[in-house]
Amino acid sequence: MIASIDYVEVGVAFCLVAAALACLFDRHLKRASSLFLLFALLMSLSWWLFDAPGLALAELVLGLTLTGGSFFYALNAFPATAEKVPHYDRSLHRWSHKVVRAVLALAWSVMIGGAIWFLLPDMAYSPTEHPLIIAAVVIVATAMGAFALHRHMLRRLMAFNVLGSGVFLLLAGMAGTMPGSQALISVGLTIAWLGTLLGVLLIRQLVSLEGLLALESDSDATGHAQ
Amino acid sequence: MIWRFGLYESTFEPQWYSHWALLAILVLPIFIGLLGAFFTPRRLFPVALACLPILLAGALLIVDYLQVGLLRWQWDIAGVELSLRFNGLSGLMLMITQWVGTAAAMYTPGHLQLTNPGKHARWLWPLMGVLISALSLIWLAVDLLTLYAALELMGLAAVGMLLLSGKPDALKAGMRYLLLALVGSLAYLLGVALLLGYWGELDLKSLVEVVEPSPVSWVAAALIGAGLALKAALFPLHGWLTPVHENAWTPVSALHAALVIKASLFMLIMLWGILLPDALFAPRLVAWLGMLAIVWGGLIAWRAESLKTLVASSTVGQLGYLMVAFPLLLGSAVSPLPGALAWEGFWLQLMGHSLAKAAMFMAVGNLIIATGESSIKGLAGTSRRLPLSLLIFGIASVTLMGLPPSAGFTAKWLLLQAMVMTQQWVAVAALLIGTLLTAAYVFRVFRYSFDETAPRHQYQPLAPGMDLIALCLALAAFALGLLAHLPLALLQGGGA
Incomplete structure (x- = not known):
């Protein structure tokens, strides 16, 4: 089988992955939120490519x-006193923490990838046939890792949204x-928004009660639950 | 599984009143909840009166089921098939949901009056209504789309209710729960995506006919299982449960422990029954984790400092009993008799735990309100001043310990019989150790309550009915053991 490459689809897939990675790993919260908007726009474009204008x-x-909009609504509540500080996630992680999260995310994505391989056998012959699916697998794997890695609540919420997409x-x-x-996707989008x-x-509410540090103190128990 | 979960064509059409009853059980709770937000009831009687039509509608559905057998509804909306069914099992779960929900709703006015939580409290009513509606939908739905929507609705309503208390700790615990629940449902959705992609079916009745063991069904079962186990707080994924209950209002805790986590478990066992009809490994893994859960939950509850931690950790242990039964429920290698015994024991344990745990949360809530202290040590001297609350705690823990003649005893007896027949001696040992540990943490509470060295003179009097409602729930768990043949007959009616 000769692989036919649809350049538009490949381009959108590439941009989606890039936007997702940037959104997930940018510590500057306002910039990350803007990147999320870009990511959503690209998602809408890829629904169009899937011939689903309703979903777009x-x-x-x-x-x-x-x-x-909800993300910016959250950022608005952050006090604007010490210039950049409120909009920046400064939490540091230990290496063991990072490695465990990465291995877990990798294990899950290998499993999912295996199932997809079984489900769409033609992907084995021409992987470029479904650039959006490959992009989706990469996005799911990274977002899962980012969700497990981050401690800042807003970043975890963003990772959940990227994972959902x-x-x-x-x-x-x-x-x-x-x-x-x-x-299913429409219900999923509604639930993700709610x-x-x-x-x-x-x-x-938490910021108004306890200040910004409360957003980062979400530490141990979740680590076990992962 | 096909028979047990009612995944077959019905013989007769439902009678005319069943359609109205169905509408009532799904819509009335939300409607009444909204009314509750506007009129904020301050007494128990208006709440009881408002719950009455919902209870009646549930009873009507059971009457119809007894007359015509399985009830089925199917709609085609813009090419999407939605289907509901009502069999004996859904009827039982619906009844437990409605009665525990009513009890929690009747408990609420008194609780709000005494704790005086502020303006946000009125939103508890609509959230409670949405929760009950979503739960009812989960017991009835037999397609993956409706199940997904109902599961999410239930999860969001549950998180919303947990947040109402507004304390920073509650908010943090709630946020963690929200994130994990959302990600859990994405895992479920990914599993559904695999099933839909490979077999192209969302309806469980059609799916059960086409599914066959393959890597796709295994991975889908793993994804769905992981997502639902996270939401059901099954053993290694239970980390979020205790902090959530630690800070929630009493009626919310009661509803959550009694019903919300059970819904995920119900879906898990139904979907695994379809996807893994011959699996050996997965149910055994769950059973081993269940044994660890029984011991771990018991130990944590035994060492607990605060009353609510004790009750929440005991939930982890009690869910372990249900997990231990998994290899007997799934898999075709189990011979019919132990399989049937385990099936009955499983649901009886689930219902008994729902009633007893709701009663226990209310009893503990009453004790905390009356003494103003949430630690177990703060109970010193309560045996003389609050004997009724302690009695309720005791009756509820009889069910949890599994002493005769409670529902816990009958259920564990059935499970033990099935385990002895299939020679699962480790599981038998875990069951017995669990009983001992439960006795240990329950008697620890009583030891402190009989301590007379620190007599207290200030006790907040409880609102009327708060003790009575908890007592009724605890006695219902007790009676469920004596009258176990009634629910079991309804359960078997679905398997006939």
């Missing part, structure tokens, strides 16, 4: 406007855009 619209409204892309890539999978909104309200 849902992504624009739910993902870009409402979820992205990766899962939706995988779903559309594997199951196509039949009504069933479109309904969850983010709830998390953001909580962050605002």
Whole structure:
């Protein structure tokens, strides 16, 4: 089989991965939120490429406007006193912490990748056939690792959203855009927005009660739960 | 699994009133919850009156099920098939949900009056309504889409309720719970994506016909299992449970421990039954983790300093009993008799634990309100002044310990019989150790309460009914053991 490369799709897939990585690992929170908006825009574009204009619209409204807006709503509550400090996640992690998280995320993504390999056998012959699926696997793996790694609540919330988008892309890539999978993705987008909104309200409340340090002190018990 | 979960065509159409009853159990809780936000009830009777139509609708559905057998509903909305079914098991779970929900709702006005939590408290009512509706939907739904939506709705409502107390610790615990619950449901969604991609079915009845063992079904089962186990606080993933209960309001804790974590467990056993019909390894792994959970949860509860930690850790241990039964419920290698015994024991244990744990949280909540202290040591001298609350705690713990004639005893007896028949001696040992540990932490509470050296004179009097509701729940757990044949008959009706 000769691989036919669709340059638009490859380009979008590449940009998606780049935006996701930048959003996940940028310590500057405002910039990361802006990158999330870019990521949502690219997601909307890839729904268009999947021939699902309904989902593209849902992504624009739910993902870009409402979820992205929620992040800025959270950032607005941070006190603007000491210039850059509030908008910057300065927490440091030990090496053992990082390595364990990376190994766990890698193990999960190998498992998922194996299942997809089994599910879409033609990927073994021409991996460039489904650039968006490959992008989705990379995004899911990194976002999972980032979710387990970060301690700052806002960054974890963002990692959850990126992870969710990766899962939706995988779903559309594997199951196509039949009504069933479109309904699942729409429910998922709504839930992601509601969850983010709830998390953001909580962050605002926590900041007003205890200050910014409270957002980073979420340490030990979650480590066990991972 | 097909018979047990009612995944087959129904013989007769549901009767006309069943459609209305279905609408009532799914919509009325939300509607009444919204009314509650506007009129904030201050007494117990209006709440009881408002809950009555929901309870009646649930009873009507059971009456119809007894007459015509399995009830099924199916709708096609824009190419998406949604289906619901009502069998004996859904009926039992629905009843437990509605009655525990009613008890928690009736307990709430008194609790709010005494703790005086501020303006946000009114939002507890709609959230409670959404929670009950979502739970009812989970017991009835038989397609992966409805299950997903209901699971998420339930999770968000539960997080919302936990946050209402507004203390920083509650917010932190709530945030952790929110994030883990959301990621857990993404794992579930990824599993569903694999199933949908490979077999193209969302409806469980069609899925059960096409599914066959393959790497896709194993990975999907692993993803769904991991996501749901995280939400159900099964043993190594239980880290979020204690801090959440530590800071939540009493009726919220009661609802959460009694119902919310059970819903994820219910879905887990149903979906694994479909995806892993012949699996040996996965159920055994769960059973080994369950044995560790029984011992670990018991030890943590035994060492606990605060009352709520004790009750929450005991949930981890009690869920272990349910996990230990997994190899007997799944897998075709189990012979019919122990399989059936374990099936009955599993659900009886689940229902008994729901009732007893709700009663226990309320009893502990009453003790904390009355004494103003949340540590176990603060109970000194309560045996003389608050005998009723302690009695409720005692009756509830009889069920948890599994002493006759409670539901816990009947359930553990059934499970033990099944384990002895299949010669799982380690599981038998774990069950017995669990009973001893439960006795140890329960009697620790009583030891402090009979301590007369620190007599206290200031006790906050409780609102009317707070003790009575908890007592009714504890007695219901007790009676469920004596009258176990009634729920079991309903359960078997679905397997006939």
